[in-house]
Amino acid sequence: MSQHTREPMESSKASNVLTKIVSGFLDAPGSPLSDCPDDISESSHGRAKKRLKLDPDATYLSQATIYHTSPDDLERFFHAEVEALSRLRPKPASSSQLTQEDSLQNLAGFGPRRQGQSQDLPLHISLGFSQAAQGLASQMPSFHQYNFLEPSRQPETVIYPSQYTQDLIPYTQDEESQILPTQNVPQSSDPISSPRLDDDVPEAINPYNTDLNALRDLSIQLLALCKSGDKPAPVAQPEVWAEGRQELCETLHYFRSYQGGCYSVSGLVRGFLFDKSAYSRDYIDDTVVISRAGGGLVRDKGSGEMRQGADQTEKGKVLSLRNCINTYNPVVISVGSDNPNMPSKPQHTYSVLDYFKPTHIWSEKSNGKTIVRYRFEKFNVNKSSWWQASNRDDMAKLGSLPDPLVQSCRECKKETQQIYLQGWMCLQQSCHLFWKLLPGDPADKFQEPNEDSLRYDPRWLKQKTHWPNEDDDYPLTSEKFNPEAISIAGEDNALAYWLGMVCPHCGRCILRAKWAGWECQNPQCSFKQYPSHIVIPSRALCEPHFPLSTSYTLSRDLWEASVSLTPIFTHNYRIHRYKIPGVDGFVAHMIANQTVVEEPGGPNDMFEELQKINIGLERRRMKTAVAKGDSYTRHFTGRNIEEISEEWKPREFNEVLALGYFQQQKINYHDDGEFGLGPTIATLSLGATGTMRLRMKGRHYAGVSNSGIYDISPPLPGCVKYKERLALHDELESLKAGDQVVYRERLRAVPKELQLKPGGKHPDVLTMELGHGDIVVMHGFALQKYYEHSVDHGGKLRFALTCRFIEPESLKAQDRSHYEVGPDLGDYDGTRLKSCN
Numbered sequence: 122m123s124q125h126t127r128e129p130m131e132s133s134k135a136s137n138v139l140t141k142i143v144s145g146f147l148d149a150p151g152s153p154l155s156d157c158p159d160d161i162s163e164s165s166h167g168r169a170k171k172r173l174k175l176d177p178d179a180t181y182l183s184q185a186t187i188y189h190t191s192p193d194d195l196e197r198f199f200h201a202e203v204e205a206l207s208r209l210r211p212k213p214a215s216s217s218q219l220t221q222e223d224s225l226q227n228l229a230g231f232g233p234r235r236q237g238q239s240q241d242l243p244l245h246i247s248l249g250f251s252q253a254a255q256g257l258a259s260q261m262p263s264f265h266q267y268n269f270l271e272p273s274r275q276p277e278t279v280i281y282p283s284q285y286t287q288d289l290i291p292y293t294q295d296e297e298s299q300i301l302p303t304q305n306v307p308q309s310s311d312p313i314s315s316p317r318l319d320d321d322v323p324e325a326i327n328p329y330n331t332d333l334n335a336l337r338d339l340s341i342q343l344l345a346l347c348k349s350g351d352k353p354a355p356v357a358q359p360e361v362w363a364e365g366r367q368e369l370c371e372t373l374h375y376f377r378s379y380q381g382g383c384y385s386v387s388g389l390v391r392g393f394l395f396d397k398s399a400y401s402r403d404y405i406d407d408t409v410v411i412s413r414a415g416g417g418l419v420r421d422k423g424s425g426e427m428r429q430g431a432d433q434t435e436k437g438k439v440l441s442l443r444n445c446i447n448t449y450n451p452v453v454i455s456v457g458s459d460n461p462n463m464p465s466k467p468q469h470t471y472s473v474l475d476y477f478k479p480t481h482i483w484s485e486k487s488n489g490k491t492i493v494r495y496r497f498e499k500f501n502v503n504k505s506s507w508w509q510a511s512n513r514d515d516m517a518k519l520g521s522l523p524d525p526l527v528q529s530c531r532e533c534k535k536e537t538q539q540i541y542l543q544g545w546m547c548l549q550q551s552c553h554l555f556w557k558l559l560p561g562d563p564a565d566k567f568q569e570p571n572e573d574s575l576r577y578d579p580r581w582l583k584q585k586t587h588w589p590n591e592d593d594d595y596p597l598t599s600e601k602f603n604p605e606a607i608s609i610a611g612e613d614n615a616l617a618y619w620l621g622m623v624c625p626h627c628g629r630c631i632l633r634a635k636w637a638g639w640e641c642q643n644p645q646c647s648f649k650q651y652p653s654h655i656v657i658p659s660r661a662l663c664e665p666h667f668p669l670s671t672s673y674t675l676s677r678d679l680w681e682a683s684v685s686l687t688p689i690f691t692h693n694y695r696i697h698r699y700k701i702p703g704v705d706g707f708v709a710h711m712i713a714n715q716t717v718v719e720e721p722g723g724p725n726d727m728f729e730e731l732q733k734i735n736i737g738l739e740r741r742r743m744k745t746a747v748a749k750g751d752s753y754t755r756h757f758t759g760r761n762i763e764e765i766s767e768e769w770k771p772r773e774f775n776e777v778l779a780l781g782y783f784q785q786q787k788i789n790y791h792d793d794g795e796f797g798l799g800p801t802i803a804t805l806s807l808g809a810t811g812t813m814r815l816r817m818k819g820r821h822y823a824g825v826s827n828s829g830i831y832d833i834s835p836p837l838p839g840c841v842k843y844k845e846r847l848a849l850h851d852e853l854e855s856l857k858a859g860d861q862v863v864y865r866e867r868l869r870a871v872p873k874e875l876q877l878k879p880g881g882k883h884p885d886v887l888t889m890e891l892g893h894g895d896i897v898v899m900h901g902f903a904l905q906k907y908y909e910h911s912v913d914h915g916g917k918l919r920f921a922l923t924c925r926f927i928e929p930e931s932l933k934a935q936d937r938s939h940y941e942v943g944p945d946l947g948d949y950d951g952t953r954l955k956s957c958n
Contacts, residue, residue: 122131138802200863216519221262263731286843336542340576342516345584346406347462355506356463361597362475362622364629364642365750369471374599375453379748379853382415385441389450390479394471396457398427402575405462407499407506409582410454412476414439414493417455432491434550435482439493442479446907449588451476453597453777456508457749465510469629470749476500476595484547486556486569498585501592520585525574531553540591566861568926598623609658616919636738636757636781657918659718659725662808662893669715669892670958676712677890683839684886692951693717694896699887701815701908706800706901707816708887713894718956724894727809729783731920756788757781778919782811787913790816793906799926801897806891809916813897815844815887820865821907825877831868833857838888842875849875 352957355631363369376392378384384392393412395403398892400413401444415438419430435443445452452585454474458467477497499506502519509515526539533552539545547554607613618755622639628647631639638777663669667677673695680699689696695712717725738757759779780788793802820826822840833853837844849871856864891897893913900907912921 134424151510174808177724200944202730207259210338211589219671222680246667251610283709288550291441305902306705315670323650334620335543335567336579337576339517339579340542340582341590343406343579344404344576346464346510347404348512349461353510353512355468355508356469356511357505358443359474359507359628362469362627363471363750364469365632366748366751367752368621368630368632368750368869370453370622371475371632371740373453376455383438383442385438388441389442389448390438390445390452392440392453392455394457395460395462397459397461399460399462400492401572402494403462403579404582405456405460405508406464407509407515408502410474410497411577411582412495412497415486416548419730429490429492432550433484433493433494434491435484439482441484442495448483449478449590451478452497452594453477454497463508465508466514472508473597475504475597477508478586478588481538484550485548487572491550500587500588501594502585503592504594517579517583522580523580525584538581539578540581541570542578543574546570607653607655608654608662608737611917613654614657616784617784618652623651632753633741634753636742637735654732656729658745659728662728663890664810664891667892669713669718671955672713674712674714674892676710678710678767679888681839681884681886690957693954693957694951697889701886701904703835704773704841704903704907706899708889708904709898709900710889710891711894711896712892712899714957716957717951718894720954725804728893731779731807732918736779738779754788755786757783757786776927778923778924780923782809782919782921783915784917788911790814790911792818792905792909793899793923793925795901798905799928800902801898801900802923802925804921804923806893806897806919806921808893808919809914810890810893811914811919811921812887812910813891813912814885815889815908815910816883816885816910818907819880819883821878822883823879823881824875825872825879829872829879829881831877833868834907841881845875884958 137450155799157674202950260795290631302798346677361373363372366379370379373392378394382394382398383390383395393410395410398418402411414433417429417431417433418427420426422426433439434926438570442452446451452799454477456463456467456474458470458472460467478500479495479497481496483494485494498519525707526545527534527536528539530547530549530552532551532554533547535547535549537545537548540548544558546556546558547947549555554567556569558570560567586682619633621630623629624631624641624643624646626648627641627643629641629643629646631641631648633639641648654958667675671693673690673693675709676695676697678697683702685700685702687698687700691696696712696716697712699708699710701708737757738759740753740756741758743752743754759777782788816822817837817840819836820832821834824832824836824846826832831893835850836843840846853864853867853871856867860869876899886908891898898912
């Protein structure tokens with residue numbers, strides 16, 4: 122028999138030992154027992170291994186029964202029982218403090234507890250029990266070493282309190298720090314293998330309660346799922362997936378972030394996308410996801426790896442996620458093919474996992490910086506996880522392990538769960554004990570953990586958080602429209618009809634690149650859907666608050682004072698000719714009246730005809746995209762010259778660029794200064810009213826590029842530091858013709874000298890409201906070099922027909938035409954229209 126084995130104590134001796142521990146707590150001033158439940162096991166503790174019947178008038182412990190088990194179980198059980206009582210009674214008004222020399226330093230502040238228990242033991246109870254435990258099992262680890270050390274394999278004595286009477290000496294405040302002598306505890310050589318208390322048998326001891334080796338082994342197995350390298354295929358295919366970032370964001374209502382990994386709306390997070398920016402200790406299995414909060418990464422100059430550049434705090438999207446926790450709003454998690462923590466090999470560029478509960482938000486340290494982390498667990502565990510590895514079973518289901526340990530910090534008094542097997546740490550950023558392990562020796566200092574050795578405690582990792590709405594089955598797709606039930610003119614041009622849809626056959630997100638409808642780009646899928654279109658009649662374009670007449674139409678344009686205006690009235694057009702200061706060129710807005718838009722073959726007829734025929738409008742791919750997959754324009758354009766049939770190539774026009782806009786589509790700021798284009802560009806606007814804005818390009822306005830290079834172009838009126846830059850221009854031109862080293866040094870010094878900064882708001886110098894039938898003419902190479910323009914609209918459908926001249930010499934030999942331009946088949950003369958009244 123081991124030297125730690127002890128005989129069962131006599132009832133009276135056991136009572137004397139435990140009276141020192143419990144009676145003072147029960148006698149605390151101002152703590153009546155009238156609200157104490159009849160059954161502690163039915164309180165929030167819920168894990169008491171013995172039902173203790175309490176008499177509301179009882180204040181003393183009468184007896185205890187001793188059984189054999191390990192010292193860890195002794196410590197764990199006693200805390201569970203006594204702290205169940207602590208929830209029912211307030212703490213004493215005061216408690217003594219332990220000194221630095223005391224071998225039981227920090228016991229009261231860091232006693233282990235179970236999840237759901239909200240109060241610490243009073244100091245004298247923690248101290249008293251520690252001394253009793255030391256007497257019962259001399260080698261049992263102290264509280265602050267709990268769960269750090271290898272548990273003893275020797276049987277130890279466990280004390281199970283059974284009932285309360287009034288025939289024992291009450292605990293007094295004077296005895297608060299009295300040390301219980303070891304000699305009060307007799308030895309035992311007759312272990313009891315099957316403990317019973319009032320015919321109630323305690324539940325079997327789970328090996329993960331006490332066996333640190335078992336927990337460590339399980340943690341290693343779980344973390345092995347996230348290791349990089351060759352991975353098995355998933356057990357199934359994702360319900361929703363995409364091969365490009367844009368098709369993902371245009372299709373899914375819960376993730377529309379084109380750059381970041383978190384999408385939030387109105388203070389609530391809707392979805393996350395975790396890709397290659399995975400951080401150390403990030404984790405994914407079939408039911409649990411752990412991730413660092415996004416943002417703040419910078420590239421390490423030495424290793425080239427991305428590291429946290431500044432401390433993270435709870436703000437912005439972190440608060441939005443906490444709102445989700447408080448309101449029981451699940452979020453959708455998607456992953457990219459470069460995520461190294463997936464347990465299986467991703468089959469697509471982006472794959473949607475499922476809905477998850479956000480359960481924990483906490484702070485840690487990594488490489489000296491504070492980071493914020495999230496824990497998620499699967500919302501509907503009854504639904505299979507397609508991303509589970511095909512060659513591995515679920516090693517630990519949610520809620521299958523004992524509850525995680527919970528402790529309160531002695532400094533900040535905040536209660537947190539133990540996350541890592543290495544030990545409990547305070548996770549409050551403002552606490553000076555934040556991210557520090559409790560020392561094994563009271564003489565040692567608190568120290569931060571070794572990051573490389575940290576392993577998640579499986580009890581914390583695989584806990585189950587209950588929500589009132591859990592296990593509901595929310596859809597990962599959305600029914601934005603019914604293509605078969607269109608009954609309103611222009612309904613199919615609304616926002617819902619040009620956004621993407623999830624292919625009902627294969628699950629791929631389909632970006633609507635074709636004017637006619639959706640075509641799945643999965644080579645193994647042939648799904649297509651073309652919604653019917655009810656023509657929007659031209660009479661529906663009438664604006665009730667801006668009616669047209671046969672007189673010259675009023676203007677709604679706005680312009681800066683520096684822009685000069687020359688109005689012209691001719692051929693039923695009010696023409697506003699705008700001169701931009703410092704630029705050789707002009708902008709003319711030709712505002713049409715009722716006579717122009719209603720003429721035969723005019724704007725009204727053109728608008729309706731463009732809706733009836735397919736002229737090959739598509740959203741074209743953009744070559745400068747940085748996101749994964751193909752990126753497309755947010756408007757539809759006509760076919761390239763290579764796509765035009767030989768029948769139409771010999772026509773007189775050089776180029777007509779046709780653009781089509783559905784609801785909320787637009788073209789952002791750009792210029793029409795491509796190589797080979799002529800100096801004049803004219804655009805006819807048809808359909809809904811558009812808004813065209815003109816502003817100076819950012820580099821010329823700010824005087825410095827985004828990379829900090831000074832703009833050597835002549836400054837224009839209206840730019841930042843115009844006078845100062847103008848005064849420097851001649852000096853820089855002189856230096857440019859001389860020593861290039863001196864010239865470059867001077868260019869680097871100018872931005873700092875003039876306090877020039879890139880970015881900032883570039884004000885619009887001209888805003889034009891383009892009505893149905895209006896024409897805009899832009900003339901001058903300098904206008905396209907220094908200025909840029911954008912166009913958006915507020916209706917459901919708008920066309921823009923842009924006429925440009927392309928210099929034949931600017932085309933490559935294979936792109937030049939090999940035909941002669943014939944005569945025009947017709948002519949147009951606006952002077953033949955009836956003049957304005």
